[in-house]
Ligand code: FES
């Protein structure tokens with residue numbers, strides 16, 4: 001790879017907001033709460049499926065300190081989706097601000113805004129509700145059975161884009177793709193596998209729960225400050241849900257305390273906006289941790305059937321994946337998540353005969369939503385475990401088997417065109433792929449050469465090695481759009497206004513680096529302001545691994561335009577042609593000669609002196625490719641065969657993200673995603689009682705790893721240069737979370753011969769496996 | 781309403797409090813919002829402050845319990861012109877992603893280092909067991925904290 005001389009890009013500079021946050025300066029929604037804000041609390045349904053037969057809010061309304069009570073009887077009934085996606089949304093319209101039908105334990109019944117939390121809580125108790133309890137759908141496989149209770153029986157529910165949708169059968173979406181002749185491919189194989197896998201419920205757990213506030217300003221506009229990944233979609237959907245014009249809503253995203261997809265969703269904002277309008281006071285709503293677990297969003301649990309056929313020489317003859325996805329009480333992101341099970345995973349291996357089906361069903365359980373990995377996580381578990389199983393059957397090392405079959409630079413896959421996000425995809429050839437080097441580097445680091453089959457292992461404590469290969473995408477091609485505005489100030493600094501949304505990833509820093517590199521100046525000269533629908537240009541928001549690749553190109557474009565303006569003014573001041581000067585270290589300098597003018601002199605001249613104008617511009621960008629980042633993950637575990645306990649000894653993630661614009665932040669994305677994936681694989685789980693109520697909604701019973709549990713972790717960035725990306729960059733934020741389930745699952749098998757096809761990988765399951773009574777794969 | 785007095789970030793201060801008010805809420809309504817709330821029941825560590833030299837979760841402490849004590853919060857240990865070494869180390873190591881856990885991590889680590897300036901990795905692992913971070917995977921946090929230990933400084 002050609003060595004490039006970057007000045008700002010590819011350098012581990014201090015993240016621009018790091019010190020502000022480390023000092024504890026007021027930065028998040030909760031820190032900005034006005035003193036007189038009313039507190040919102042929500043009464044929620046105790047039943048998984050029920051109809052409200054009577055509700056009386058009068059006593060609550062009359063309590064001193066209560067300013068408003070909202071319920072289905074006094075708010076607009078406008079059907080919409082809570083999914084923060086582009087318009088028209090691929091998610092069905094199946095949600096109301098409030099409804100008389102309850103669809104899960106935790107569904108909204110009525111909201112109170114009161115002067116204190118205590119009053120609000122007391123008011124909730126004063127609301128009298130009677131329910132007619134309905135039979136509920138509590139298992140994914142029951143949803144489409146003959147005679148199953150219909151969850152969305154309201155007439156308004158519908159799909160807004162032309163996709164299969166059958167609410168009478170609880171089907172929220174369906175997608176099919178067949179390439180070649182799958183059955184023929186299976187018949188040609190020397191060995192086949194055909195297994196069921198289950199991806200369990202899990203949650204993002206941002207340490208800051210969902211939180212929003214709103215007030216009505218003197219011009220009668222609703223100003224919403226909220227912890228969101230999608231300020232512009234939020235503005236649009238809130239306006240829609242309240243039945244008011246978009247121009248009456250302003251959405252501001254301050255710093256946010258983690259999102260991971262959870263905040264690509266309108267969870268609180270419609271209610272805070274409605275309350276602000278109703279009370280004419282600032283209102284504030286923050287989820288408790290318990291509410292976050294139950295009523296926010298989860299990873300779509302999926303039951304999968306994976307089939308692979310291979311020849312003895314290692315050729316893959318058939319690849320088939322059927323996904324039954326549980327979208328819970330609403331269909332948010334159901335279709336697109338399941339599409340990604342196919343489109344972000346199956347192209348990884350070359351194969352002529354491919355079958356894919358995704359069916360998304362409603363249940364009376366918590367709703368799925370966007371979650372880092374977005375379907376690729378679920379499918380990678382099934383595919384990468386099954387790859388190991390086929391490799392074993394044909395007697396190949398799983399690493400060699402993958403190395404032989406994975407997609408390479410110059411390859412394409414028919415899947416890219418066949419499967420997009422809720423519609424046809426976009427053809428693309430892979431232009432950068434260093435997966436082979438990722439595999440090599442990771443294998444060396446974990447010590448793959450010493451790997452032995454489990455049958456050779458003896459003793460109580462047995463170690464095993466496992467691996468997985470991964471891909472993702474970078475933005476949604478021909479759908480996502482990002483934009484940036486850049487203007488120059490008289491000291492030679494610049495305001496960079498971004499629609500893009502930094503949710504802690506460091507995208508403000510990464511995008512400022514791209515601007516500084518293009519302008520020929522330092523990072524300190526870039527003042528970033530992002531995610532305010534009144535002030536910044538549009539951006540779809542932080543999802544689909546789009547920000548660096550897509551918004552980065554918008555920033556690069558606008559910075560190039562501004563650089564041209566600077567060169568023109570600089571040339572005029574130096575009495576040269578623009579072609580005779582260049583930018584360098586915040587100056588315009590003559591190419592052949594001594595003359596130079598600083599950015600500050602240029603800005604002053606353009607503001608106050610001659611031919612005055614504002615140096616600045618706006619640029620927007622859509623992309624036609626979604627170059628995948630690639631990764632190879634390796635895990636080493638130790639299994640205690642007496643108790644079944646699994647200890648993760650070491651985890652290695654080698655990733656190709658193109659040019660890492662900020663290497664430390666890129667590593668941080670990998671490490672954070674991997675750790676999230678590790679705890680999902682090892683400990684995280686939703687427990688439900690037989691009435692559909694989650695019984696462990698707290699960090700005490702829903703265990704996340706802490707520093708104490710950190711295994712030896714090694715991140716290896718294997719650079720490539722993606723020529724369509726800004727300074728060669730692709731994405732990195734999501735891919736890392738897809739590896740731990742299969743890599744650890746494969747390592748457990750290699751240690752002790754127990755193949756776990758559902759998580760989490762508890763001691764109990766391993767022990768059952770060791771004793772030959774592993775229960776069949778099923779949902780919670 | 782009753783009034784309590786305690787030392788807050790080096791200054792003696794008095795506050796009127798509700799009898800059942802949590803210390804976290806008192807801090808935050810007094811403008812000290814650097815101390816965060818992530819779970820409300822002692823399970824995440826984002827509300828960590830130092831009381832009489834010990835790291836405690838302010839969400840499970842009643843305000844009246846700090847009467848007469850010495851309290852340090854994130855605002856008291858550094859500012860832009862003079863950040864605490866832990867704050868600088870966290871910022872420079874790339875250990876601050878969303879930053880929501882950062883004040884709690886810093887306070888928990890400071891309590892340890894105040895007691896044991898040469899704390900090693902095992903000490904940090906044990907001492908910060910109550911502090912959740914969902915963004916970083918802890919790798920860079922560990923690196924940042926270790927770089928502030930006298931042990932690490934002596935080695936390098
Ligand atoms: S808010 Fe105090 S420990 Fe979580």
Ligand code: FES
Pocket residue numbers: 207257258504875876877878879880881882912913914915916
């Ligand atoms: S940096 Fe986000 S929780 Fe730790």
